[in-house]
Amino acid sequence: METGGSSEIPTEPKKTKSKTARKPKENPLKQKSPAEFFAENKNIAGFDNPGKSLYTTVRELVENSLDSAESISELPEVEITIEEIGKSKFNSMIGLVDRERIDEELYDDFETAKAREKRLAKEARTQELQAKNAALGKKVKEPQASKGMKGRGEASFYRVTCKDNGRGMPHDDIPNMFGRVLSGTKYGLKQTRGKFGLGAKMALIWSKMSTGLPIEISSSMKGQSYISFCRLDIDIHRNIPHIHLHEKRDNKERWCGAEIQVVIEGNWTTYRSKILHYMRQMAVITPYAQFLFKFVSDTSDKNVTIRFARRTDIMPPVPAETKYHPSAVDLLLIKRLISETSKENLLQFLQHEFVNIGKSYAERLIGEMGPDFSPKMAVKSLTSQQIVRIHQLFRQAKFDDPSGDCLSPAGEYNLRLGIIKELHPDMVATYSGSAQVFEGHPFMVEAGVSIGGKDVKQGLNIFRFANRIPLLFEQGADVVTRTALKRINWNSYKINQAQDKIGVFVSIVSTKIPFKGTGKEYIGDDISEIASAVKSSIQQCCIQLKSKIVKKIQARVQQERKRNLSKYIPDATGAIYDVLREMAQLHASKKKRYEDEDADVLRKVSTHSITKQTLSEKLAKHVEQVDYEMALEYATQSGVSEEPREAIYLQSLEDGKNFIDFHSPVFAFRLYQ
């Protein structure tokens, strides 16, 4: 704002002929490497701040370990350790001499003695309140690190180590796997947790940005007599690995797997609960894995050790690599497939490089392409126009949907196991949908809905999983949350959305999960195929629950009726007995005559063989009998016939196996010979 100016409406700005008038500056053309791009935009990969970066580093390493063990059908064993590194230790690690502060006022967190006193008093009050709440069993909010303190505070450093029993990595590939952004082995069409070839490199980029320290990788593959050891960082500008040490070491114990270690800045205090939540939910959706989680600190009272034991040794089938569906390809992809194919002619190419194109269908498609196409023509000789024609036909022609055979859903059994373990509900229903398709990629949705349970809040408690990864952030925008909140009429299933404790578990698997962003935090609500599959899976669970809830309500009504009837027995018998006694007196005094059965009853009243007590007993027995008959009638009418029957599958006894698995959607038995 100008000072001393008038309040008049400003006129056109004067064109000053100043010497300092700026000429629009031409921006020179620059290029950026992918590593530079992600270093500058690390939030899109889940590295928003130190706390979140610690969380994302843990999950990227854990997910790589699980992918790796599962790829060789090994029951995963993953050890994850976060070791807190104090400032002095960190400085000595990097060879920096600790320096005392001299000019205190220079520092951002400087506070006067008075301000410090005030802050400490406030902190003490908060702590006292928290202790009180904890004693009363109320939920205690996690204390926020240095909240009351002015300034950015000291950085905290952590060594994150993740060890697994997976496939390991080929010695020569390790530098590129960890030191070149957008390189990985999971780019094909296969259901894997990893996809982008980014996660481990982001952990390294963050370590380079925050501590300057390299990443260390030890790995050995099955049967290898050596352990590959590699210490490297990344040349951000060139996006290439910068190797410090890469050598083969003795593998006396014939260890097989990988161990990754990285030192980063983080914030355990603020992300502790998220990290533990993530581990717990990962254990829920991966009950066949064993996790050992450790947090190690200098102050041992902060230490945490949690072992998530394996609860089943039945693994979902290993996801299979599949081929593209014709409706899922674009021009670029067709060109790439043509350049990479080993097939010579167009017919073989169509038949073998895509799913759902058989030989005769390929011939029909070629016939439809026009006169300049023939089955025998060399596929590599196709012109750009001809490729466009193929693409156009792919978009218009009818193809069967891809099958879900290549997918590996968690399975209703695992989902149910997880829900029961996590929530201890009163009721649970699970449902596994059949494979569906979105943009040519098969996907499957499984859901579980539970009612009641331990430590479950009232209302909706949503748990989301994608390709068996727990999703903990961006809940509000996710397709599962939106569907559960807005598109399910809970009332119509006799579920009270506000008051019941409802657990909603949804697991989506696909060869391509349409995550929003590379951080894999949520699936948008804009893909109608996925949104409607999520809705119908939740509804299917609700339908199962409704019949259970209705039965419960009916049982309660019946119990209440019995209770009500029983309540009136003393009054009713009292009244009847009084009337009978009066009648008996009239009969005895001959004031009124009663005949036959009536006279017989009145005589029994007079001789006390019918008393108030006997009447009451008879009536109670009758109520009991009526209630039993009604319950029986109800069970024969609805109970048995409504209970869903579930198929059990028997697996063949393959060579080398001495057990047979019985699989049902809700349980599995393993019988040993």
Ligand SMILES: Nc1ncnc2c1ncn2[C@@H]1O[C@H](COP(=O)(O)OP(=O)(O)OP(=O)(O)O)[C@@H](O)[C@H]1O
């Ligand atoms: N623990 C491990 N065991 C075996 N191979 C591993 C391990 N960790 C990483 N790799 C290899 O390194 C590659 C790169 O891993 P990175 O985490 O960068 O990407 P990604 O897992 O492929 O994809 P995303 O970025 O989606 O996680 C992986 O594709 C895998 O081949």
